[in-house]
Amino acid sequence: MSVDSRVVVVRVKDGPCPEGAFCVSIGRVVPRRGVEVPDGDYLVVMSPAVADAVDVAALAGRFRCVICVGPSTAARVGKCVVPREYTSYGIAELLKSLAPGRVVVLRSSSGNEVLRSLVPNVVEVAVYDLVIDEERVREVAGILSRAEAVVLTSAKAAEAVAKYVDLSGKTVVAIGRVTSQKLAQLGVLHLVADEATIKSAVEAALRAIG
Template sequence: MTRDVRVAVFRPDDERMAEAVKLLDSLGATPVPDPMLAVEPTGAVPDGADDTPDPDIVVLTSKTGVELLADAGWSPGEATLVCIGPRTAAAARDAGWTVDIVPEEYTSSGLVETLADEVDGRRVEVARSDHGSDVLLDGLRDAGADVHETVLYRLVRPEGSGQSTVMAAGGELDAVCFTSSLTVANFLDAADERGVREEAVAGLNRAVVGVIGDPTRETAEGYGIRVDVVPENATFEELATEVVETAAPTYHE
């Protein structure tokens, strides 16, 4: 089988990228890994300071956040533990914690919908990256929660990233998988650095563009990028599978 469906993926350069490459390969596509995110831990944890009551509910929004908290020796204690999706929940269980709630929709709005009737008058700790959506904090506050946020890590663009932008500009990509609004913004910043932003956007609009959910779709479209695929469930496996199928129907085995 000739591999001519080139799919760029922008996950951090850790096991997530390795898994993405393996999945795309298994789908019969040629992966183009170009990490657009790197994790910089802040060292912060929900500290339970003497003047701050322990939270009633803790919300974790990523596997990375779980791992940083576990490495720091933190635990949710008696709080109700909420994880944004199955990957985050699995990491929490691996850390020895009991996961109480996982929303049906693995997004900030899904979390708000799931928790809206549970949080009035309760203290909610949200522990996540510096690029978390305001939808979560605002939605919980509107539902009556006393919300506190701890920034566990910053997401930055790795030095040297962006070769995929040149490929997009040259028409050498058949598809891309954006897994967050930040990967879209960092892709375009990398294209700016190389002086190919306009050409890269045009190249994306000739390819198949897949995004992980509606917030990422809105970001991409706001930059003039046409979105072709938004999977029903916000998982990379579903995103990649639909992108490859759209780029080359019945191509993969």
């Protein structure tokens, strides 16, 4: 096995792969057409895929502030504020530090309930769907079974992988708190990346396996 395939990153959609890992995608993004985005004070963009589904720049003028969940999303969107923690929890903390206002969140239909549970006056708009390719998951199961470490980049990816792959005895790394919560529900022992980025998760995996 090559060095790079000791650590396998599982993500739903395609994207950049950090050095030291082998990345596989197990699904695809399906934009929703004709989505109406209401007015508000804060526009929250939860992933780079949002920019493929809607014209964020055209919407930005209707809001006091645009918030991007992390650096990769900010790179796609352009001018926006990024929280210290690149998760829904980080966005919630940032919003609590700002003046009260209506929050409009653009995300996938697979989003979690974190923001709505922690922040008042939140409206979530699903602008795309994440579709898991079950056949693809079965195809990559062999790669995952031979890996020393598996990095899971979302709760949806974690659930799909756990259905087909025995993760016991492997170093499993969750990209952030929401993915960690899903793995805990599934009974999978795991580590959590220091920072909610794939790069940080891969670094954690490499440290763990030496």
